[in-house]
Amino acid sequence: xxxxPLVDELVESLRCLPGVGQKTAQRMAFxxxxxxxxxGSRLSEALSSAMTGVRRCDSCQNFADTEICGICDNDARRNxxxxxxxxxxDLLAIEQAGDYRGGYFVLMGHLSPxxxxxxxxxxxxxxxxxxxxxxxxxxxxxxNPTVEGEATAHYIADRLDARDILITRLAHxxxxxxxxxxxxxxxxxxxFRGRKPLSE
Amino acid sequence: xxxxPLVDELVESLRCLPGVGQKTAQRMAFxxxxxxxxxGSRLSEALSSAMTGVRRCDSCQNFADTEICGICDNDARRNxxxxxxxxxxDLLAIEQAGDYRGGYFVLMGHLSPxxxxxxxxxxxxxxxxxxxxxxxxxxxxxxNPTVEGEATAHYIADRLDARDILITRLAHxxxxxxxxxxxxxxxxxxxFRGRKPLSE
Ligand SMILES: [Zn+2]
Ligand SMILES: [Zn+2]
Numbered sequence: 063x064x065x066x067p068l069v070d071e072l073v074e075s076l077r078c079l080p081g082v083g084q085k086t087a088q089r090m091a092f093x094x095x096x097x098x099x100x101x102g103s104r105l106s107e108a109l110s111s112a113m114t115g116v117r118r119c120d121s122c123q124n125f126a127d128t129e130i131c132g133i134c135d136n137d138a139r140r141n142x143x144x145x146x147x148x149x150x151x152d153l154l155a156i157e158q159a160g161d162y163r164g165g166y167f168v169l170m171g172h173l174s175p176x177x178x179x180x181x182x183x184x185x186x187x188x189x190x191x192x193x194x195x196x197x198x199x200x201x202x203x204x205x206n207p208t209v210e211g212e213a214t215a216h217y218i219a220d221r222l223d224a225r226d227i228l229i230t231r232l233a234h235x236x237x238x239x240x241x242x243x244x245x246x247x248x249x250x251x252x253x254f255r256g257r258k259p260l261s262e
Numbered sequence: 263x264x265x266x267p268l269v270d271e272l273v274e275s276l277r278c279l280p281g282v283g284q285k286t287a288q289r290m291a292f293x294x295x296x297x298x299x300x301x302g303s304r305l306s307e308a309l310s311s312a313m314t315g316v317r318r319c320d321s322c323q324n325f326a327d328t329e330i331c332g333i334c335d336n337d338a339r340r341n342x343x344x345x346x347x348x349x350x351x352d353l354l355a356i357e358q359a360g361d362y363r364g365g366y367f368v369l370m371g372h373l374s375p376x377x378x379x380x381x382x383x384x385x386x387x388x389x390x391x392x393x394x395x396x397x398x399x400x401x402x403x404x405x406n407p408t409v410e411g412e413a414t415a416h417y418i419a420d421r422l423d424a425r426d427i428l429i430t431r432l433a434h435x436x437x438x439x440x441x442x443x444x445x446x447x448x449x450x451x452x453x454f455r456g457r458k459p460l461s462e
Pocket of ligand 1: 119120121122123124126130131132133134135
């Protein structure tokens with residue numbers, strides 16, 4: 063833009079957001095400048111704080127502001143049950159469904175040998191160590207019902223095969239090929255309650 | 263989110279962007295935290311600079327970093343022709359078409375009595391003063407081909423009726439009811455070249 067390098071840079075920067083192209087970035091920039099400057103300043107501060115302040119929980123790998131997140135730090139939720147999910151949005155969907163009261167482990171991905179993502183990259187060794195040290199009695203493998211999600215669940219189950227741990231998978235009801243984070247809370251609660259041992 | 267107030271605040275803040283609801287804001291926040299922290303920090307700085315540093319050009323009312331924008335400050339573009347547009351994105355579309363070499367006046371809206379937007383609110387008095395003081399010989403009224411855009415163009419034309427100024431409107435070719443900012447450069451160049459006196 064000939065008229066403002068500051069506006070240029072704002073438009074260019076907005077394109078780091080997923081799904082935002084040139085036209086959308088322009089529309090967003092003009093909207094903020096015309097009618098949303100206080101919102102824009104608030105977003106600037108929230109971004110700055112989050113980009114530098116958000117870390118991974120040492121226990122569950124989820125995003126957290128502290129070494130140990132609020133869920134891991136809650137004694138009531140250390141009940142011998144651990145739920146393994148692929149992403150923070152999956153965890154969030156389960157929390158919003160409101161029925162599950164155990165702990166979590168967030169893989170931040172799934173096994174994908176073709177992309178160089180092995181067990182170490184998604185923290186599976188850390189997960190296995192935690193399962194043993196905390197005496198977990200049920201491990202719910204809530205990875206996505208996709209090829210990679212199933213493969214990841216089976217890999218974890220195989221690694222724990224010799225141990226006396228109940229390993230479950232969420233019940234059918236979740237659309238095949240769909241993403242956990244987009245399932246409504248009602249369906250998710252049913253899928254949780256109907257979970258079955260992996261061997262069935 | 264139970265796990266991070268910083269992530270909560272980031273999601274909430276992203277909703278100030280037009281067209282961004284809760285789910286999209288979540289997806290954006292997680293994307294930035296997982297794979298785009300440098301982009302997120304850059305966006306934070308760009309927002310902060312733009313929200314505090316971007317002002318209106320004293321001459322054309324468009325967004326600018328300085329009192330007078332680069333276009334108004336360019337002698338070669340003070341050629342007696344002034345193009346009136348509703349918004350910065352309209353100006354941008356005309357600049358990107360690349361054919362027009364005169365000056366601009368950006369209304370930042372259109373007349374809308376029902377919303378309390380009169381001539382003063384969109385700077386029409388300032389526009390008229392500029393037309394006279396700069397000895398403008400052709401005024402191109404490139405407001406949108408909508409009811410409000412047409413009414414705004416006619417109001418400006420009426421106010422200059424007694425003066426010896428050629429007043430034109432962009433040629434047909436722009437989709438009726440459409441927005442100037444979304445017209446391709448080729449069509450826009452043709453519409454510019456085919457502009458006609460308002461009285462025809
Ligand atoms: Zn945690
Ligand atoms: Zn200007």
